[in-house]
Amino acid sequence: MKPKRYQAVIEVLLRPGVFDPQGQAVTAALHALGHDAVEDVRVGKLVRVMVSAENAEAARALAEQMCRELLANPVLENYQVRVEEAGVAH
Amino acid sequence: MKAAVVVFPGSNCEHDSVHAWQQATGGCARLVWHEEETLGDADAVILPGGFAHGDYLRAGALCRFSRVMQAVRRAADDGLPVLGICNGFQILCEAGLLPGALGRNRGLRFVCQSVQVRTETSATAWTGDLAKGEVLTLPIAHGEGCFWLPPEEHRALVRRGGVVFRYTTTDGGEGGNPNGSLDGIAGVCNPAGNVVGLMPHPERAAEALLGGIDGGRILRSALRWVEQRVVLHG
Numbered sequence: 001m002k003p004k005r006y007q008a009v010i011e012v013l014l015r016p017g018v019f020d021p022q023g024q025a026v027t028a029a030l031h032a033l034g035h036d037a038v039e040d041v042r043v044g045k046l047v048r049v050m051v052s053a054e055n056a057e058a059a060r061a062l063a064e065q066m067c068r069e070l071l072a073n074p075v076l077e078n079y080q081v082r083v084e085e086a087g088v089a090h
Numbered sequence: 091m092k093a094a095v096v097v098f099p100g101s102n103c104e105h106d107s108v109h110a111w112q113q114a115t116g117g118c119a120r121l122v123w124h125e126e127e128t129l130g131d132a133d134a135v136i137l138p139g140g141f142a143h144g145d146y147l148r149a150g151a152l153c154r155f156s157r158v159m160q161a162v163r164r165a166a167d168d169g170l171p172v173l174g175i176c177n178g179f180q181i182l183c184e185a186g187l188l189p190g191a192l193g194r195n196r197g198l199r200f201v202c203q204s205v206q207v208r209t210e211t212s213a214t215a216w217t218g219d220l221a222k223g224e225v226l227t228l229p230i231a232h233g234e235g236c237f238w239l240p241p242e243e244h245r246a247l248v249r250r251g252g253v254v255f256r257y258t259t260t261d262g263g264e265g266g267n268p269n270g271s272l273d274g275i276a277g278v279c280n281p282a283g284n285v286v287g288l289m290p291h292p293e294r295a296a297e298a299l300l301g302g303i304d305g306g307r308i309l310r311s312a313l314r315w316v317e318q319r320v321v322l323h324g
Contacts, residue, residue: 073151
């Protein structure tokens with residue numbers, strides 16, 4: 001089977017319980033703008049990785065391995081992976 | 091006594107580290123580019139401060155893949171004194187040579203000031219010349235120095251005596267934490283005690299002309315460790 005191109009969208013956020021000063025500053029700014037409905041903000045990173053893989057599960061497994069090895073620091077951060085098909089690999 | 095000072099693209103305290111090492115120990119120091127495979131005949135290793143690899147992704151995260159880190163890991167395994175200063179501390183944590191991680195300062199600001207730290211153990215390669223409880227004055231300059239560990243790992247670190255320095259007040263009391271670090275932790279060591287990382291800059295406090303010599307005593311401590319190691323292992 002021909003490998004397909006997948007787009008793995010990886011969200012990295014500070015683990016619950018880890019203080020997020022950026023999120024707190026943004027919360028304060030949103031409150032200052034009048035967004036009283038805002039309860040909490042966490043600021044993280046979004047990493048988009050284009051990979052070729054046999055199927056979506058294989059692409060996800062690759063992306064999760066990359067998260068464990070580099071993209072997230074397990075001491076401070078959690079990650080979530082979303083995989084979408086992105087066309088045929090060249 | 092020879093030190094290797096590792097230079098990554100974006101390091102910026104390497105020359106201060108070389109100068110301070112020479113001043114404090116009377117030994118010599120050599121810069122080692124991050125693509126080199128060995129540290130030569132170094133007796134001690136310093137990972138200096140700066141913004142290695144541009145702090146991309148996370149401070150220190152990309153250094154693990156620099157070729158020189160395999161040699162640093164071997165030096166750490168062989169019991170050589172390894173010191174990570176500021177960004178060097180972040181690099182050692184990211185490489186798994188020290189426990190924990192350094193997040194953004196609690197107050198969000200980059201902090202650049204003198205601080206007091208309390209020596210929590212003399213049983214490391216870099217604190218052998220200091221007494222437990224001794225208060226040192228050292229400069230800090232960082233935006234991401236907030237030390238953090240999950241609760242169980244923090245307890246384990248404290249139990250094994252892995253906390254080397256805590257931020258403190260001038261009289262050694264509680265307080266003086268400039269960045270929100272867990273338990274006021276300013277520096278930690280590996281279980282063997284030869285690898286130490288700290289956020290303050292000992293190399294910027296190694297001669298009286300520059301306002302203090304406490305940092306020089308940290309650097310000089312490595313001499314004793316190396317001599318004892320030679321006696322033990324021949």
